[in-house]
Amino acid sequence: MNGAPGCSPGERGALPKRRWYRGVFATSSPMGAGSSFLLRKGWVAVKDVEALRSEALAGIAAALDEATLERARVEWLGRKGPLMDALRGIKDAPAAERRDLGLALNRLRDELEAAMAARQAELRETALAVRMQAETLDVTLPGRPRALGGPHPLQLAEDALVRALRQLGFRLAEGPEVESEELNFEALNIPKDHPAREMHDTFFVADLPGYVLRTHTSPVQIRSMRAHAPAPVRIITVGRVYRRDDDVTHSPVFHQMEGLAIGEGIGMQHLKATLYEFCRAIFGRDVRIRLRPSYFPFTEPSAEVDIGCVFCGGNGCRICKGTGFIEILGSGMVHPHVLREGGYDPQIQTGFAFGVGVERIAMLRYGIDDVRLLFQNDLRLLRQF
């Protein structure tokens, strides 16, 4: 007989260890403790249903989460649970009790099922409330502001330079920052031992003989010519250049923009017109320019270009040292040696070139008087752009 309901205290040890069996039958066996009839017949008296009821309800109420509640359902209402045992035992009850017992047990089953459902709803509600509490989102809180960055003044100057020359038909070209000595110097007519090399305090590259950190953007001239010769070219390039000096007015890393135009019949007048339009785009339509004879190994003739001082309007001040002019770039007609290096015939094609310091343009355009300010990344300066 399976887990016979009703037993004497002395026989309990042999029965399955279900709490209910102890709770109900140890205390309230219809035949009194130790009834052998109950052990044999396995039915529950009507008055014992109440004990089963209260224990099952306590078990349901004690479940604090749905998983525990599910275990309680299996324990109390499951096929192997005491209620089903009791229902199966009805047929063995004395005829007089059977009807009431059946009614009581079925009512109990309905009641327990209802209690389960109610408890489950309750647990779900609490769980939801707890979650809602934990996941509270106050949509009225102000958002976290995201600081927006802005372009660096050097970038602004670079953009202005590039824009101005693009409008004049120049295309952007590129070259590496680690450059061969050949393109950085020899091809540009700066042979070894040429005094101009000394002005370019050069960084050499360890383990890479014959290469340097480019000291100017001019090697891109050679690269572009070699890529296009004998067709005409009109390019600009911008980028970092390196020189081994570091003081109040010099940074070991700085920026240059280079321009180059090669073709048949290009003369000094084209250079001057281009630079004039370029300066007007950068410094305003009323700007005055002046070309001064100068020397660069890669141009002949060479000219330095000054603009009327943007600080004093040309009357003479501290910044233009009383001259009324400020030097802004170097330029000239491309040297025949450079043309040949680039793959052109100097008898047929000619051209002009110019080189601009981007830092210098930024300082003039924005009235910044110390080059180091451009590299310190102090937000008090950068926020002004």
Ligand code: DAH
């Ligand atoms: N490469 C020169 C320098 O770094 C600047 C320069 C001068 C570039 C004259 C040119 C030019 O293209 O024609 O000092």
